[in-house]
Amino acid sequence: MRRKLAAGNWKMNGTPEMLAELSTLTGGEDGPQILICPPAPLLTRAADVTLGSKVEIGGQDCHANTSGAHTGDIAASMLKDAGATAVIVGHSERRADHAETDAHVRAKAEAAYAAGLTAIICIGESEEERLGPDCLDIIAAQLDGSTPDTATADNTVIAYEPIWAIGTGRVPTMAQIVETHDMIRANLTARFGDAGAHMRVLYGGSVKPTNAAEIFQAENVDGALVGGASLKASDFQPIIDALAAS
Numbered sequence: 307m308r309r310k311l312a313a314g315n316w317k318m319n320g321t322p323e324m325l326a327e328l329s330t331l332t333g334g335e336d337g338p339q340i341l342i343c344p345p346a347p348l349l350t351r352a353a354d355v356t357l358g359s360k361v362e363i364g365g366q367d368c369h370a371n372t373s374g375a376h377t378g379d380i381a382a383s384m385l386k387d388a389g390a391t392a393v394i395v396g397h398s399e400r401r402a403d404h405a406e407t408d409a410h411v412r413a414k415a416e417a418a419y420a421a422g423l424t425a426i427i428c429i430g431e432s433e434e435e436r437l438g439p440d441c442l443d444i445i446a447a448q449l450d451g452s453t454p455d456t457a458t459a460d461n462t463v464i465a466y467e468p469i470w471a472i473g474t475g476r477v478p479t480m481a482q483i484v485e486t487h488d489m490i491r492a493n494l495t496a497r498f499g500d501a502g503a504h505m506r507v508l509y510g511g512s513v514k515p516t517n518a519a520e521i522f523q524a525e526n527v528d529g530a531l532v533g534g535a536s537l538k539a540s541d542f543q544p545i546i547d548a549l550a551a552s
């Protein structure tokens with residue numbers, strides 16, 4: 307059994323009101339794991355608000371090194387010290403804005419493991435790639451290049467996020483989601499054996515209360531990485547509920 311995961315990525319958004327709402331999120335006794343990744347300066351306050359609740363907090367990025375002259379960057383151990391249990395690495399916005407390659411992402415995931423954090427490794431194709439003949443091969447290559455050899459079902463979550471679906475309100479067809487997640491599962495199992503069969507694979511890209519239940523029907527969708535709809539508890543809670551019911 308893979309435990310379902312509802313992960314919220316606040317990106318560069320965060321207010322005191324949003325922090326206060328975190329304490330209202332609930333997943334039930336045996337419900338999905340709930341993770342919110344606020345901007346780094348809000349981590350300690352988010353940790354305070356969620357103390358004693360089911361909500362865990364995570365970072366949005368970490369540096370591959372443990373310390374040093376890297377102005378503006380954050381070490382994985384600092385996220386851990388702030389109360390994080392996980393960190394997103396290789397989000398397409400980081401790959402685009404900061405020229406992060408698969409090799410960088412893999413090194414960041416290794417840094418996360420060393421700090422005792424779960425790495426949520428993001429992969430996904432552009433619209434041009436989706437329309438081309440090699441889409442699945444491109445995603446498979448990203449998966450292979452971004453995932454360390456030391457990945458396990460405990461320290462790694464894969465997030466498949468088609469770039470063209472992020473923040474656009476556009477979502478792949480269910481056939482495309484199923485095909486892509488099945489491919490990711492097959493590749494993880496071929497490479498990591500039993501660990502690959504148990505590694506969680508999230509879908510991300512315009513997940514909303516209105517489409518979550520359908521997306522969660524796919525066998526190899528173990529939850530979601532949610533951007534815009536994680537900013538308000540009134541949007542995120544129904545997604546958690548849909549995951550719990552799936």
Ligand SMILES: O=C[C@H](O)COP(=O)(O)O
Pocket residue numbers: 315397467471472473474510511512513531532533534535
């Ligand atoms: O990390 C989250 C994704 O980029 C999805 O964002 P979105 O739900 O706003 O489309």
